[in-house]
Amino acid sequence: MAGPATLKKRHWGLITSFLFLAVIPFVATVGYLFTVAEDQYHSVAGFTVRSQEQAGANEILGGLADFAGASTASDSDILYEFIQSQEMVQSVNDAIDLRAHYSQYWPNDWVFSIWGDATQEDLIWYWNRMVGVSYDSSTGLIEIQVKAFDPQTAREISREIVSISQSRINELNLQAREDAMRYAQDDLEESVELLKNAREAITEFRTRSQIVDPETDIQTRMGVMTSLQQQLASTLVEYDLLRGTSSDNDPRITEAQKRIEVIRDRIAIERRNFASSSTETGGVSQDYPSLISEFERMTVDREYAEQSYFAALTALESARDEANRQSRYLATYIKPTLAEASEYPQRLVLSGLAGLFLLLFWSILALIYYSIRDRS
Template identity: 50%
Template sequence: MNTHSPAPVPQQTETKVERLARSTAVHAVMHTRHKGLIASLVAMVVLPVVVTALYLGILAQPQYASETGFVVRQEESVSASQMLGGLSQVLGTQSASNSDLLFEFIQSQEIVRRINAELDLVSHYSQTWPMDPVYSIWPDVTIEDLGSFWRRMIRITYDKSSGVIMVEVRARSAEMARNIARQIVSQSESMINTLNVQARRDSIANAEADLDDALMNLRDAREALVAFQARTQILDPQADIQGRMGVVANLQQQLAQALVDYDLLLQATDNTDPRVRQLDRRIRAIEERIAGERASYSSDGFASDDNSYPSLLAQYEGLRVDVQFAEEIYRLSLTVLNQARATAERQQLYLATFIAPTEAETAQYPRNLMLIGLTAFFAMMIWSICALVYYSLRDRG
């Protein structure tokens, strides 16, 4: 009897591929952290995008935009500084730009208060409250909150190099947007007119004050010159000294003639002749007189005032220059005052509107696709950063 036992079945060996597949399958098991990551993605990215899309598609009300553009212009006029030879350029004085003031005025509470009194902004923008809380305001809003909402509903573009100001206004209706834009232009013109009135008043007041100072300085200079003439009893030292020089010249001529007569008389007679002694006395008298006149050039001859003639002449020249300078300043101040009054009669600053307030035909705001895209982008960025920080801290731990 054949009792051979059956041959053993060979065991099938596990290949590398199978081991790798089994290992991969084990590692592909979803852990708790993976579920948390997916949940955070849904909460931080998907949910905000869905909420934003639903709000913009259902609750957000359409907004119409009106655009206007203007620039502040100034008339060319001759100023006092230009008449003085550009003194302001030497000193480097500059005034603030009127366009900068207007740019700040359009964003201020003052213009919001004025336009609200004209168009009732609160009633218009609170129509959709509380259905559209993002783009609406509550009926009992304060002026501070209304100003903040105003800066959201208008967009201002200001080019400092050219002074051009572009304003875009958003409202619930196209007509209201255009009316608000018109009010912005009207209030801006009113603000420019106020600046004109103030500038005119200040320019005339300054010119009149300068003229009064110039007139007072002219009076003081002339009074000082008259006092000098009364003290010295000399109206014009130059004319007086020329007269004295004429006297000296005449005396020198008489002295020369007397010397000639004296020499001729000596040739005809001797020293005992009475005529010789008389001519000798005449010659000495003329010489003393000439010496006295020459001495008067350095002294005015008054016992109470021993000022030298050159000093008197220097004082007179200084006083005369002061009078001439005061007269020139007075004439210039009078010209500046006339120029200021002529300039005040016309408007120096004016608002040039090169784009009239437009009326929209379709609602351009809110821009749903752009807002949804921005929401998705920033949400994804925040979620990615948070995930990277989490795994970085987990690996270090």
């Protein structure tokens, strides 16, 4: 028969290690949480970036709705990063003395407090501990949870975060509106200058050629040609009638012949004028095909300049309408709450986690010890 089991040296070592590595740290942690750690209150706020969905009259009539700007999703991304940035911490600290509040229980509650001479970098690290930010990229919803040692301060910090975030969205809106107005104004000035040059070119052409409209002028000349052709035909008929009823010495026949020659010479001169640049024959110092080509080119330039001017003017009116209203704003769907009871630190949860991890830590060390002992 085997004798009764007794505790040996290695067993006492295992119990001692369990006592010092698991039990005593667990008791110290529980004691700290329930006797030293100060109560923390939390405030919750939720908001998202919304945009104006109503389009202005110029956007509807001109089809310029695509110039609205960036999407609200990118603004939410910017805001999510901004809340965790150094600029946000500095802005909130200027309004609410974060160091004074969070260091009031130092060094007693050294785990959940910050030291009074903490640097800016230390304060940012501590900020990320006390301010939780959750962001849903699919919906653009941002929710913040602020912890402080009293409920009023927690709510004030939440309100300050919402206010500073609203100011940042307003700054982004203002910058976008100013850029849109500046670009639209620059485009309008360029189109005005283009239209001015096009109209000055047409005025210079009319002054140089003394023709208001080449098309109207050529129609007038064609009317003269038609009239001369009719007079020539009538004179030829009269001439043929005189030859059939009079002798060759009849003065009327001679006069009809001279009239026919004059009309034919005038018709020839008018025809040469269409392609002549000589002013001696009644031309305009430039042939008509070149005049018409030059005038049509300047007319096309003027029409393009006018269309560009109207488009730039419409874009400017659209940008002005957009500037007159806030295109994006911060919609708060959860206003900063005021806690009535302390929920942090979560003493029971932290105690359970501490006991679990201490037990696992001691178990791993014991297994390592026995593994090395058996191998040796």
